[in-house]
Amino acid sequence: MSSKAWEDATLAAAVFAVDPAGIGGVHLRSPAGPVRDRWLAALSRALPAPPRRMPVGIADDRLLGGLDLAGTLQAGRPVAQRGLLADADGGVVLAVMAERLPPGTAAKMAAVMDRQEVVVERDGVALSHPTRFGVVAFDEGGPDDDPVPIALTDRLGLKLDFTQIPPREAPEIDFGDVSDARALLPRVRCGDEALQALVQAAVALGIASLRAPLHALRVACAHAALNGRETVEAEDAAAAARLVFAPRATQLPAPPEQEAPPEEPPPPPPDQQDPNQDPPPPDDEQQAEELKGPMEDQVLDAVLASLPPALLAQMQADYASRERARSSGKSGALHKGGHRGRPSGIRRGEPKAGQRLNLIATLRAAAPWQRVRGAIKPRVQVRPDDFHVTHYRQRRETTTIFVVDASGSSALNRMAEAKGAVELLLADCYVRRDKVAVIAFRGKAAELLLPPTRSLVRAKRSLAGLPGGGGTPLAAAVDAAGALAESIRRRGDTPLVVFLTDGRANVALDGTGGRPKAEADALDAAKRMLASGAATMLIDTSPQPAAQARKIAGAMQATYMPLPYAGAQTLSQVVRARAGG
Amino acid sequence: MKLTYPFSAIVGQDEMKLAILIAAVDPSVGGVLVFGDRGTGKSTAVRALAALLPKMKAVVGCPYNRDPALEPADAPKPKTHQVPVPVVDLPLGATEDRVVGALDLERALSQGVKAFEPGLLARANRGFLYIDEVNLLEDHLVDLLIDVAASGENVVEREGLSVRHPARFVLVGSGNPEEGELRPQLLDRFGLSVEVKTPTDIPVRIEIVRRRDAFERDPEGFTEKWKAEDDKIRRRILAARKRLEDVQVPDAALERAAQLCMKLGTDGLRGELTLMRAARALAAIDGDKAVGDSQLKRIAAPALRHRLRRNVLDDAGSTVRVDRAVQELFA
Numbered sequence A: 001m002s003s004k005a006w007e008d009a010t011l012a013a014a015v016f017a018v019d020p021a022g023i024g025g026v027h028l029r030s031p032a033g034p035v036r037d038r039w040l041a042a043l044s045r046a047l048p049a050p051p052r053r054m055p056v057g058i059a060d061d062r063l064l065g066g067l068d069l070a071g072t073l074q075a076g077r078p079v080a081q082r083g084l085l086a087d088a089d090g091g092v093v094l095a096v097m098a099e100r101l102p103p104g105t106a107a108k109m110a111a112v113m114d115r116q117e118v119v120v121e122r123d124g125v126a127l128s129h130p131t132r133f134g135v136v137a138f139d140e141g142g143p144d145d146d147p148v149p150i151a152l153t154d155r156l157g158l159k160l161d162f163t164q165i166p167p168r169e170a171p172e173i174d175f176g177d178v179s180d181a182r183a184l185l186p187r188v189r190c191g192d193e194a195l196q197a198l199v200q201a202a203v204a205l206g207i208a209s210l211r212a213p214l215h216a217l218r219v220a221c222a223h224a225a226l227n228g229r230e231t232v233e234a235e236d237a238a239a240a241a242r243l244v245f246a247p248r249a250t251q252l253p254a255p256p257e258q259e260a261p262p263e264e265p266p267p268p269p270p271d272q273q274d275p276n277q278d279p280p281p282p283d284d285e286q287q288a289e290e291l292k293g294p295m296e297d298q299v300l301d302a303v304l305a306s307l308p309p310a311l312l313a314q315m316q317a318d319y320a321s322r323e324r325a326r327s328s329g330k331s332g333a334l335h336k337g338g339h340r341g342r343p344s345g346i347r348r349g350e351p352k353a354g355q356r357l358n359l360i361a362t363l364r365a366a367a368p369w370q371r372v373r374g375a376i377k378p379r380v381q382v383r384p385d386d387f388h389v390t391h392y393r394q395r396r397e398t399t400t401i402f403v404v405d406a407s408g409s410s411a412l413n414r415m416a417e418a419k420g421a422v423e424l425l426l427a428d429c430y431v432r433r434d435k436v437a438v439i440a441f442r443g444k445a446a447e448l449l450l451p452p453t454r455s456l457v458r459a460k461r462s463l464a465g466l467p468g469g470g471g472t473p474l475a476a477a478v479d480a481a482g483a484l485a486e487s488i489r490r491r492g493d494t495p496l497v498v499f500l501t502d503g504r505a506n507v508a509l510d511g512t513g514g515r516p517k518a519e520a521d522a523l524d525a526a527k528r529m530l531a532s533g534a535a536t537m538l539i540d541t542s543p544q545p546a547a548q549a550r551k552i553a554g555a556m557q558a559t560y561m562p563l564p565y566a567g568a569q570t571l572s573q574v575v576r577a578r579a580g581g
Numbered sequence B: 001m002k003l004t005y006p007f008s009a010i011v012g013q014d015e016m017k018l019a020i021l022i023a024a025v026d027p028s029v030g031g032v033l034v035f036g037d038r039g040t041g042k043s044t045a046v047r048a049l050a051a052l053l054p055k056m057k058a059v060v061g062c063p064y065n066r067d068p069a070l071e072p073a074d075a076p077k078p079k080t081h082q083v084p085v086p087v088v089d090l091p092l093g094a095t096e097d098r099v100v101g102a103l104d105l106e107r108a109l110s111q112g113v114k115a116f117e118p119g120l121l122a123r124a125n126r127g128f129l130y131i132d133e134v135n136l137l138e139d140h141l142v143d144l145l146i147d148v149a150a151s152g153e154n155v156v157e158r159e160g161l162s163v164r165h166p167a168r169f170v171l172v173g174s175g176n177p178e179e180g181e182l183r184p185q186l187l188d189r190f191g192l193s194v195e196v197k198t199p200t201d202i203p204v205r206i207e208i209v210r211r212r213d214a215f216e217r218d219p220e221g222f223t224e225k226w227k228a229e230d231d232k233i234r235r236r237i238l239a240a241r242k243r244l245e246d247v248q249v250p251d252a253a254l255e256r257a258a259q260l261c262m263k264l265g266t267d268g269l270r271g272e273l274t275l276m277r278a279a280r281a282l283a284a285i286d287g288d289k290a291v292g293d294s295q296l297k298r299i300a301a302p303a304l305r306h307r308l309r310r311n312v313l314d315d316a317g318s319t320v321r322v323d324r325a326v327q328e329l330f331a
Helices: A002-018 A034-046 A069-075 A103-115 A179-187 A192-204 A211-226 A234-248 A284-291 A294-305 A309-327 A359-369 A411-432 A456-464 A474-490 A515-532 A547-555 A568-578 B014-025 B042-052 B096-100 B105-111 B139-151 B202-217 B219-244 B251-264 B270-286 B293-307 B318-329
Strands: A025-029 A052-054 A065-067 A080-082 A092-095 A117-122 A125-130 A134-139 A158-161 A342-348 A388-393 A398-405 A435-442 A445-453 A494-501 A535-540 A559-562 B032-036 B056-059 B080-083 B087-089 B128-132 B153-158 B161-166 B170-175 B192-196
Touching: A002 A025, A002 A034, A002 A158, A002 A179, A002 A211, A002 A234, A034 A134, A065 A117, A065 A125, A069 A359, A080 A125, A103 A117, A117 B096, A158 A234, A179 A211, A192 A211, A192 A234, A192 A294, A192 B202, A211 A234, A211 B202, A234 A294, A359 A388, A359 B105, A398 A445, A398 A474, A435 A474, A445 A474, A474 A494, A474 A515, A494 A547, A515 A547, A535 A547, A547 A559, B014 B032, B014 B042, B014 B170, B014 B192, B014 B219, B014 B270, B014 B293, B032 B042, B042 B087, B042 B128, B042 B170, B042 B219, B096 B139, B096 B153, B139 B153, B192 B293, B202 B219, B219 B270, B251 B270, B251 B293, B251 B318, B270 B293, B293 B318
Parallel strands: A025 A134, A025 A158, A052 A092, A092 A134, A398 A435, A398 A494, A494 A535, A535 A559, B032 B170, B032 B192, B087 B128, B128 B170
Antiparallel strands: A065 A080, A117 A125, A342 A388, A435 A445, B056 B080, B153 B161
């Protein structure tokens, strides 16, 4: 199995080396190690120029280009510098630690890849450079890490996973010179049959993005070129489907008899259809006939052959969880540290500890005085008066975790209020850019209903489906909240945990019933919570404030609030105050 | 200048294309927001707009492309020329000085002259300002845009400069909602909002991939092939602009629009105004003499869906709510 995976990885490298910009790139999941090194070495040998490494924290002026300060100071006039993406034209960019890539950087790369041009409007410099490059994204992320921003991965045609390949099953590779194939590529043609087969296969495998079939088309052409062919044949299309579609598949194709007509009627053909266009899209029946052709079968078979059903199921779960994780959104995650954060303005003043001189503002301040100061060209005279520093607003993001008691005793009359509070806070999040997560507990266990998110759509969906009734596994809920708070803190954000419960624990950690054990477990869990140091708050939802809830709150030193005083509105205000907003 | 994919070659996505056409016919509709799935041609469609717009008259040498018709009557007649309507890209990572304009470093350093170098907002005056991934735009730039879009004027007070210049532009944005929500204040600045989805129909998907491939292989040839179609659309825009003045808005249509907005509980009057203007532009495109139910129905969702109060606990999406209201009202 793994040697098969290595074969595919080898093939992917060869194909990618033929047409890096067309295929977009390779999303490479792998820990650092010999397997990855061997693969990269083979790829690098096949490329005309070595890949350019892009560090994860690259600043915009290095990525896109901007004002060359050293050059400007020396020349006494503005000098622009090109960024890494412009320099990478015709080659390959190696994005290391891509799982840590800020979404903004990913979006900027994506925009450049789409336009095949870097457009810069920064620091007094406006320039544009055409550029075409491929990207290799090294993804060392574990299951708990954020996924590589999908804005980038959607534009990378190939995806490889080396996590299961032991080094001994990954022999050195050398596929030699691919320059012949590169030269042949512009002449390679792809017939309609292959094109249709690829699109059809993508749909059958549940791949929504239309970039995937386009990438597959490019891979098929490169594969044909590697084999010295000028026409894409079934073999090429099959290889393309295997390389591009298999890692993206979200479903097994429906058996033929279930291949019902598409759910929605096709939109009317655009009325501005040009009569002298290529053959117009054939009508449905004819299309269906053609699509059942042998090429289509071969392409799908190729994907399925590389996908044992168990693997597919696992992959599907993996995909789904990554989708979830992605939607939890790390957009806007702020880094800590003296010189990072959201710039909140530029002010006159000398740089002190932790502040950074804003060279451009300083230069701007100095510029008008050059003649008065008698500066001798090409030197610029800068005086302390000119110094400007950038002020950054450093704010960690707050994620409020709501732990909602959905048990029989608590839920039914109070759940509406809990929902109301979450709703109000979500509305707040627009402005504050905070996140919200929801854990619900009932029956035997606690469930993460909503991973940290700002998305109203997702919050809506998960809350609407929150059922009530059953026992009160409070201990499990406290532990779940503690674990989530911990992972939020590890990401550098601030967790705030809000419990909405009557505190009447009656299900112990091991899932058994019985009040005394359940209460003891809940108290223990509360102490663990305290040790985690997360700010907590407990809102007592019982009709009369109860001793149990107060005790739990005391054990984790949570702010205690009985609900009778707190409508949804008050609740949200209190939570907001607590979050330091 | 890189060639952009021709507007007329975009397969499907009729609502998006219609919204863009409407904004081209009547800029006072107030901009278009295109939100939706990846790889559906959002930015392609917006960038293609530039090629469709007929040229406009502007004062020679004016960095803001001043409209000669708006010059004071007593001023000497300025020299004018025809210029392309600007469609200015605000790239991600743009810094404030390039957006609003700043001290001209070149002249300051080389000549010691304090001069203003206009930014993107100046260049976009009388045209379109396009922001791809608008939901990822940095907050301080969003604040700035909201202010300028509302006032139509860019006020610069920095580095000892004090400059104000006209900045009336149509805001066009695109983005993917999964990567972050849009601030409500900015959302409100867009006249029309369009939701795009990946087509589920296989022949349509095949055609999209086929055309995209053809374009990437031979951009010049492909553009040439679609030139006639693009020309046709340009003529439609021109004709519609000419007709726009004469399109009647009967009281019955106004009442319908008001009823619809009340039923949906949209905030303020902006919804009604946008609905009315968009319906009028649509009638002009259709060649109709007056706004009727058919236009209101077709444009209700793009004009109103982003103005509904968000209800977290309501499962139905905004589009569904608008459609439902339209059906009930126009039954």
